[in-house]
Amino acid sequence: MTVTPFPGSDTRVAPVPVFDIEKVLASIETMAAQRPVAAQIVSVANSDDTSAKALARILASDVALASRVMKLANSAYFGMRGRVTSLQFAVTVVGFTTVRTMATVALTNLDDESRLPENFWDVTTSLALAASSLAPRFGERPQESLCLGLLAQMGAALLHHNDPVGYGEILASEPTYRGRRSAETRRYGINGLRLTSVALEQWGFPVSLTTPLKEIDDDRSMDGALLRAAFEVAARLTVEDYEDEPIVRLTCGRLREDDVVPVLDQVRADAAELRRAMLGETAASDDPSGNPEEWTP
Template identity: 75%
Template structure:
């Protein structure tokens, strides 16, 4: 099949400028920005974090909805913001604040099907995490933020990136196309942004190892992307899961994962977007 080159020339891609644009967004969401900073502090308590969070009603509401979702098994029992922060954990609250300050909650400014893929990606990562010796809540956060770089590329080059996504529905091939066009692919861009904000290596390392197929560290995220692709891309050609995970998973292992993610994805999406 002949692939037509992108009609729009690539923009001059300035990584520092893109990262600086996040700081500009953060200035417009000061509470979310403060949560991102404070949640990383060793002396931060759930009481302190919930008090800050309460100043952003939309963000606080999302944290409450997530705490009461089926994922955390506390449906209807979380009635205070402080308890919600305790239930979901500081890393998850920080992740949700990052979603808000980078405008990932504004679907009009995102690549097509962004949240359909992201919720499947996050739930798949969380479900598979124990097989890789990881904590499910931490894996959920990696999955929720993994596509942030794609949103930033879309912000910087909306028409060109939309064409790129249309021409490369497969996420692995898309990363190669992103690298050719921008000099950095979206998952690496996510890692750079999170490193700048002081997110731990336990999160950024998974992102940086995604294309090293000999690395088990990147295997969880590769498997999660494969699950998301199987659930959201009509023409996806399945990649053998053993190859993606250094033999850690077999095809049979994915059957219950696909069912679980399919069942819970819509509720997670609503909680993240405040719907």
């Protein structure tokens, strides 16, 4: 399916490329061939007959990815500081969906910042932590909402990878995330969040992760309210001179401004550690359980 941009494309950006969703998704399969363990995890983690032991056995074959799962399991987010010393326990702590999300990050090269839009992980960690923190207010599970935030921008990364010059100009001309989605649609015929949903559907991710990506721009839809709130938190933390949108309107009255203040504080406190876990970065204060020499499959 070739997607052509809508009439009235933004003339401020470079000439519009022919955008083929199938070609972009096929490029992910090429990436997956270079990360076979991550691809296998994405494939099997959603199977009813997959156990934590079996998933840990597969995960152990990719030392870098296994180390990241260990680091996340031992992070402040899960409250297990230094107590997770086996991969099987780590898989149990973070959950299958989280392991699958981390594998998706690896196989789509979202851990290679040289190929990503500017400030990608600053925004992504803010989205993930905000969505997780606010999830109970919307009747959602925090860990699944964390995964939603971690994966939401995958489509934007794919657009950037296939059109770095044009996408860079979108970033420069559209400071807000809603504005960027509109510009993406004008240029490519699809926005980054919708492209993420297409990819996740193709890989069999649950509708609880794909529906919010489709409903985010309908301010009357509760299905997109949590993700809208998460993007608002991310914008307040990452967009210079940002003009706040009313959180009451964005969330169909579910949240008020007082609800956002502690979330902003939590994101500020935890974002750096989540980033290190997702990208495999180290810090002097990191627990040694993140070291592959210290744990057992």
